[in-house]
Amino acid sequence: MPSPPAKPVTCVRGALALERAPSDAPLALALDQAQAGELADLVAKDLAGFVAGAGDLDLCMVAAHYDPAELLRPGWPLHEELLQLGSRAPGRRGGRVIAFGTHDGTLPGALTPSPALAEGPLRLLPFVLSGEPEDVAAVSDALEELLLETGMAGAGTALLAQEAFGLSVEHARYLTIHDLCAMTAMQYEHAGLAALWPVVETALLSPGREAWLDSPPEPLLRYAGGEVQIAMLSPDAWRRRYAGNEEDRERLATGYRHFEARQRQFAALLQAHAIPVTFSHCRDASDPHEELL
Incomplete structure (x- = not known):
């Protein structure tokens, strides 16, 4: 063709x-x-x-x-x-x-x-x-x-x-x-932000396409329809996806705070590029990807 x-x-x-x-x-x-x-x-x-x-x-x-x-x-x-x-x-x-x-x-x-x-x-x-x-x-x-x-x-x-x-x-x-x-x-x-750039690039050069950031330990997000959805995870949902068998409560709490800070950083960068951002709560989802579809 x-x-x-x-x-x-x-x-x-x-x-x-x-x-x-x-x-x-x-x-x-x-x-x-x-x-x-x-x-x-x-x-x-x-x-x-x-x-x-x-x-x-x-x-x-x-x-x-x-x-x-x-x-x-x-x-x-x-x-x-x-x-x-x-x-x-x-x-x-x-x-x-x-x-x-x-x-x-x-x-x-x-x-x-x-x-x-x-x-x-x-x-x-x-x-x-x-x-x-x-x-x-x-x-x-x-x-x-x-x-x-x-x-x-x-x-x-x-x-x-x-x-x-x-x-x-x-x-x-x-x-x-x-x-x-x-x-x-x-x-x-x-600057340690390489994982986010393909999403920004898709919004700029191929806005009709879809792009995912699905690379732990980074936040999970999806670009589609001109906007980005970021998966908001409860502490338990975050632990299942990111923390494996970690049991130390202090390490878990620190890791979760770092994760939330990274989400805020990504949202601020996307908004600086005028890419709309919404947060999808995935507290009870066994697979947070489903919440972003």
Whole structure:
């Protein structure tokens, strides 16, 4: 049976990634419109330097920086918001540079970064490149091959971002959304969270599919229908699944507390990625999998 045709590439989703050094200096989350235009011009120049065809596409970006979890959400809402706002901008399509900054301290649409997620070491300025499908596809393929290895931002771009946002920038580079997924997967692994990433990845890249985390001693959870269910186990149900023949009450109590903390950690991470989470109580279930179906 022939495979279904691939979906046309309608835009390139990417970001200018700023790796920041620890600092107590005041931080600006977004720039005003004049600074946004200046930064966008530099970004457009950088991208055209990687792939000549990028200069023939419309660049639309917001001069605000976000946590990776704010970009890596089902449906790519930040990039979609940029596409929608950019589509309303005046001018003939092809080679436009469209920048969004603050007006009276406020960003347009749903572009406001979350202050609660502003302290991470990696900050991202999202952008989209759009145009004719065949042109977008060619630029997309080229950037997917180039950026992760050679996508350093120009010195002027990095300096402007550092000074305007008040960041202490150690590295400034460009990433596609798929590069960012790969980088985040590695970060999850280094943080001891590798077991959760396949669930997040399914929600991002294959939201119609189902994914389970069923790997003791990790919590049991299921992704389906756009949300995650986490199995909530009573102490006895947890002991049957995770503790084997352990009899020491203090060890059991400590193990159960660690398990509950891990559940809360996973729920918080999933919610940061805007993946809805519900808890399914499985106090009396001999097989908690049944409660999640």
